[in-house]
Amino acid sequence: MAKIVYRRHDRNEMPLMPPEKRKKTFDEYALGFPVNVAIDEAYRCILCKKAPCIPVCPAELDIPRWIEQIQKGNMAEAYRIIREKSPFGAVCGRVCPQERQCESNCVLMFKDNGLSVSIGGLERFAADTVRISGMPFEEEKAPDTGKKVAVLGAGPAGLSAAYFLAKRGHKVVVYEALPEPGGVMRYGIPPARLDRKALDYEIELIEKLGVEIKTDHVVGKTITYEDLRKEYDAIFIGVGSGRGKTIGVPGEGLIGVYTAIEFLTRINLYEAFKFPEGADTPIPRGKRVVVVGGGFTAVDCLITSLRLDNETHLVYRRTRETSSARDEEWDHVAEEGAILHWLTQPIEIIGNEKGEVVGIKCIKMELVPDEKGGRPKPKPVPNSEHIIECDIVVQAVGQGPNPLAYQDIPGLKIDKWQNLSTVDSKFRTNVEGVFAGGDVVNGGDTVVRAIRHGREAAEAIHEYLMTGKWEYEGEE
Amino acid sequence: MGFPILKKEVLNDRFYILEVHAPHVLEKFAPGQFVMVLPKKGGEIIPLTVFKYDTQKGSITLLIEVRGKSTKELLVRFNEGDEVRDVVGPVGAKPHLEKVGKVLLVGYNYGNACVYNIGKGLKDIGNEIHFIAGFESEETALSYTLFKDISSDIKVVSGGIKKVKEEVRDFIDANKDTSLVVSAGIPEFEKEIEEVADVFEVPHLTHASAIMIDPVGLAGSDRVFVDGEVKYASLDGPWFDGHKLDYDSLIQRNNIFVDYEKEALRKFEEELEKERKRAARKKRV
Numbered sequence: 001m002a003k004i005v006y007r008r009h010d011r012n013e014m015p016l017m018p019p020e021k022r023k024k025t026f027d028e029y030a031l032g033f034p035v036n037v038a039i040d041e042a043y044r045c046i047l048c049k050k051a052p053c054i055p056v057c058p059a060e061l062d063i064p065r066w067i068e069q070i071q072k073g074n075m076a077e078a079y080r081i082i083r084e085k086s087p088f089g090a091v092c093g094r095v096c097p098q099e100r101q102c103e104s105n106c107v108l109m110f111k112d113n114g115l116s117v118s119i120g121g122l123e124r125f126a127a128d129t130v131r132i133s134g135m136p137f138e139e140e141k142a143p144d145t146g147k148k149v150a151v152l153g154a155g156p157a158g159l160s161a162a163y164f165l166a167k168r169g170h171k172v173v174v175y176e177a178l179p180e181p182g183g184v185m186r187y188g189i190p191p192a193r194l195d196r197k198a199l200d201y202e203i204e205l206i207e208k209l210g211v212e213i214k215t216d217h218v219v220g221k222t223i224t225y226e227d228l229r230k231e232y233d234a235i236f237i238g239v240g241s242g243r244g245k246t247i248g249v250p251g252e253g254l255i256g257v258y259t260a261i262e263f264l265t266r267i268n269l270y271e272a273f274k275f276p277e278g279a280d281t282p283i284p285r286g287k288r289v290v291v292v293g294g295g296f297t298a299v300d301c302l303i304t305s306l307r308l309d310n311e312t313h314l315v316y317r318r319t320r321e322t323s324s325a326r327d328e329e330w331d332h333v334a335e336e337g338a339i340l341h342w343l344t345q346p347i348e349i350i351g352n353e354k355g356e357v358v359g360i361k362c363i364k365m366e367l368v369p370d371e372k373g374g375r376p377k378p379k380p381v382p383n384s385e386h387i388i389e390c391d392i393v394v395q396a397v398g399q400g401p402n403p404l405a406y407q408d409i410p411g412l413k414i415d416k417w418q419n420l421s422t423v424d425s426k427f428r429t430n431v432e433g434v435f436a437g438g439d440v441v442n443g444g445d446t447v448v449r450a451i452r453h454g455r456e457a458a459e460a461i462h463e464y465l466m467t468g469k470w471e472y473e474g475e476e
Numbered sequence: 477m478g479f480p481i482l483k484k485e486v487l488n489d490r491f492y493i494l495e496v497h498a499p500h501v502l503e504k505f506a507p508g509q510f511v512m513v514l515p516k517k518g519g520e521i522i523p524l525t526v527f528k529y530d531t532q533k534g535s536i537t538l539l540i541e542v543r544g545k546s547t548k549e550l551l552v553r554f555n556e557g558d559e560v561r562d563v564v565g566p567v568g569a570k571p572h573l574e575k576v577g578k579v580l581l582v583g584y585n586y587g588n589a590c591v592y593n594i595g596k597g598l599k600d601i602g603n604e605i606h607f608i609a610g611f612e613s614e615e616t617a618l619s620y621t622l623f624k625d626i627s628s629d630i631k632v633v634s635g636g637i638k639k640v641k642e643e644v645r646d647f648i649d650a651n652k653d654t655s656l657v658v659s660a661g662i663p664e665f666e667k668e669i670e671e672v673a674d675v676f677e678v679p680h681l682t683h684a685s686a687i688m689i690d691p692v693g694l695a696g697s698d699r700v701f702v703d704g705e706v707k708y709a710s711l712d713g714p715w716f717d718g719h720k721l722d723y724d725s726l727i728q729r730n731n732i733f734v735d736y737e738k739e740a741l742r743k744f745e746e747e748l749e750k751e752r753k754r755a756a757r758k759k760r761v
Contacts, residue, residue, distance in 0.1 A: 178690060221567060243693060259696045259697075261694055265695050266689060271518050277743075281521075404692050
C-alpha cells in the first residue's frame with residue numbers, strides 16, 4: 001500500500017464569481033466545486049478513525065464516512081449518509097460557519113499551520129450532484145405507525161423534525177403561516193448565498209416521504225391548539241424567534257427605516273429585486289443604505305443592498321474581530337464595495353420635514369476590557385458624534401419572540417423572553433405531548449443547530465408515541 | 477395548490493368583487509379579521525378584509541378597490557375559474573365586540589367592506605346599526621343594496637372625505653345616544669372621523685390599514701403607534717381604539733412606497749395599452 005501523504009496546505013478553494021460580476025446578480029456567488037476538484041479535495045481527508053470534526057458539527061454528521069464515498073465517486077451514497085443526520089446538506093454546506101465548527105477541528109490543521117479539508121464545500125457538492133444529475137433518489141421509511149404529528153413552522157427545525165418523524169413511519173403535517181416553506185432559509189438568507197433550487201429540492205425530498213406542508217396556515221388563527229390536540233398525537237413547535245428587533249434610538253418611525261427581516265423578506269420571499277417587471281413587491285434601489293449590526297443577518301443585508309445598486313454602509317459598535325460574522329464574509333462584502341464602520345454606535349436617526357431618513361447620527365466607541373472577563377465592552381468616545389448621510393437604515397440587531405402559535409396553550413411554561421427555553425433535554429415542554437426546538441427554544445442561533453434540535457426532538461417524539469411515557473424533567 | 481375564483485363581478489371602474497374558495501379561512505373566522513392574498517408567484521401580498529362569506533360553500537367574498545398594479549392585475553388578468561396562489565388567514569386579532577346599543581358604521585371607499593364585516597358581528601349580538609357609506613365620487617360610489625342586510629338605515633355619501641365627515645357630525649348631533657362609531661378607509665379619513673368622535677365623546681373603533689408583508693408581525697412593516705406603544709396591525713389589529721391610534725405616523729408610513737406603486741401601475745397600464753393596440757391591429761387584419 002502506498003504511503004499516505006498528508007496534504008496539509010494545498011486546500012482547494014471554492015471558486016467565486018468576481019466581485020464586479022457578483023454584485024450585479026442575485027445568483028449564487030460561490031460556484032461550487034467541479035467534480036475533479038471535489039474528488040481531489042475529498043482525497044485530502046485522511047478519514048480519521050476518531051474524527052475530531054464530528055463532535056464539533058452541531059448536526060454530528062459522520063463526516064469521514066461520507067467523504068470516503070465522495071473519494072469513491074458514490075455521491076448518492078455520500079448524500080444518503082449526510083441525510084442520516086440532516087435533511088439539509090445542500091443548505092448547510094452553503095450557510096454553516098464551518099471554519100468555527102467542523103473545519104476548525106480538522107486533523108490537517110494540527111501541524112504546520114495546515115488547512116482543513118473543505119468539508120462545507122464537499123457537503124454541498126454531494127447534495128448538488130444528486131440534485132443536478134437528476135439521478136433517482138429514494139429514501140426508505142418505516143411502516144406506517146398510525147400516529148399523527150403536527151409540526152408548527154416550516155423552518156429548519158420544523159422540517160428536520162418532520163423528516164425524521166416521517167422516516168419513523170409517522171404521519172406528519174407541517175403548518176406554515178407564510179406562502180412558502182423554508183422559514184429563515186427562504187425569507188432570510190439571500191439567494192446569492194443559497195440557491196433556491198437547492199432549498200426547493202431538499203424540501204421536495206421531505207415531501208416525498210409523505211410529509212404534508214400546509215402553507216397559508218397561521219397557527220393560533222387559522223387553526224388553534226385545541227383543534228391540533230384533537231387531531232394529532234403529538235405537537236412540535238418550531239416557529240422560530242421571528243420578529244425583527246429595533247435598535248431603540250429616536251427616529252425609528254421615519255420613512256426608510258426597516259427591520260432586517262422586512263428588508264430581506266421583500267427581496268428573498270417576494271423577489272422584490274425583480275420589481276417592477278418581474279415582481280410586484282417594491283424595494284428601494286440606488287439609494288444610500290446604512291445597515292446596523294455585526295452578525296450574519298447584517299452581512300445578508302449588506303449582500304442584498306449592494307446588489308440593489310445602493311451605496312452601502314455598515315455600522316457596528318464593536319470591531320470586526322469581535323463581530324459574530326465570518327472574516328471571509330466581511331472580505332466579500334468589502335470587495336463588493338461595502339463601507340464598514342467599526343466601533344460606531346448609532347444614537348439617532350435623522351429625518352427631514354417629510355419624515356424621510358436623511359442620515360444617522362453615530363458616536364465612535366472604544367473597547368474596554370470587561371472586568372468579569374467576558375467580551376470587551378464598547379464605551380463611547382467623548383465628542384466623537386458624527387453623521388452618516390443616508391436614505392435607508394436597516395436594523396439587523398437580532399430577533400425577538402413571536403409567541404402567536406403557542407400563547408394559547410393552557411399551562412405552557414414560557415420563559416421571560418417569551419421563548420420556550422423551558423424544554424427539557426428531550427425537547428419536551430411541561431405540557432404532555434408538546435415538544436419544541438430551534439430558535440423558539442434558544443432565542444436565535446444557526447440553521448444547523450435548529451436541524452439538530454429537530455432531529456433529536458423527532459427521536460423523543462417517536463419514543464413518546466411508541467411508549468406513551470412522559471416525564472418532563474424541567475422545573476415545574 | 478391555489479384557490480379558485482368562483483365568481484367575479486365588476487361593480488364600476490373602481491370596485492369589483494371576487495368570491496374565492498378558501499374554506500381553511502372560515503373554520504375560525506371572526507368578524508373583524510381579514511385575509512392576505514398573494515395572486516401569483518412574484519406577486520405582491522395584499523391584505524383584504526373578508527367582506528362576506530359562505531361557510532357552506534367554503535367561500536369568502538372580497539370587495540376590492542383598484543388602487544395599484546396588483547389590484548388592477550387581479551381585475552384584468554383573473555377570471556372565474558382561475559386560481560389565486562395564496563390566501564392566508566384569517567389574520568388579525570378578534571376584536572372584543574359588545575352590545576352597546578346604537579352603532580354608526582362609517583366607511584370610505586374600500587373601507588366600507590371593512591366596516592360592513594365588523595358591523596355584521598356587531599349586529600349579530602344585538603346592536604342597532606346605522607351605516608354611512610362614503611365614496612370619493614358619484615361615479616365610483618356603490619349601491620346601498622350591497623350592504624342592505626346589515627341595516628335599514630344606509631346612506632350613501634359621495635364627494636370626498638369632508639362631505640362624509642359632515643354627514644357623520646349631523647348624524648351624531650341628531651342621535652346623541654350613539655354609543656359607538658366604527659370607521660375604516662384610509663388613515664386621512666379616519667383621522668377626520670376621530671375629530672368628530674372626540675368632540676361628541678363617542679367611543680371610536682377604527683381600522684389601521686398598514687403596510688403588511690406577512691401575517692404574523694414578523695417583518696414589523698405593519699407597526700403602528702397606539703397610545704405611544706408599538707403595536708402590529710396584523711397581530712394586535714387591524715381594529716384599534718380610534719381615540720388612541722396615531723394617525724399621522726400611519727399616514728407617513730403608508731406613503732413609503734407610493735412612488736414605486738405609481739411606477740408599477742404606469743408600467744402595467746402601458747402593457748395593457750400595448751395589448752389593446754395589438755388586439756385591435758389583429759382585428760383589422
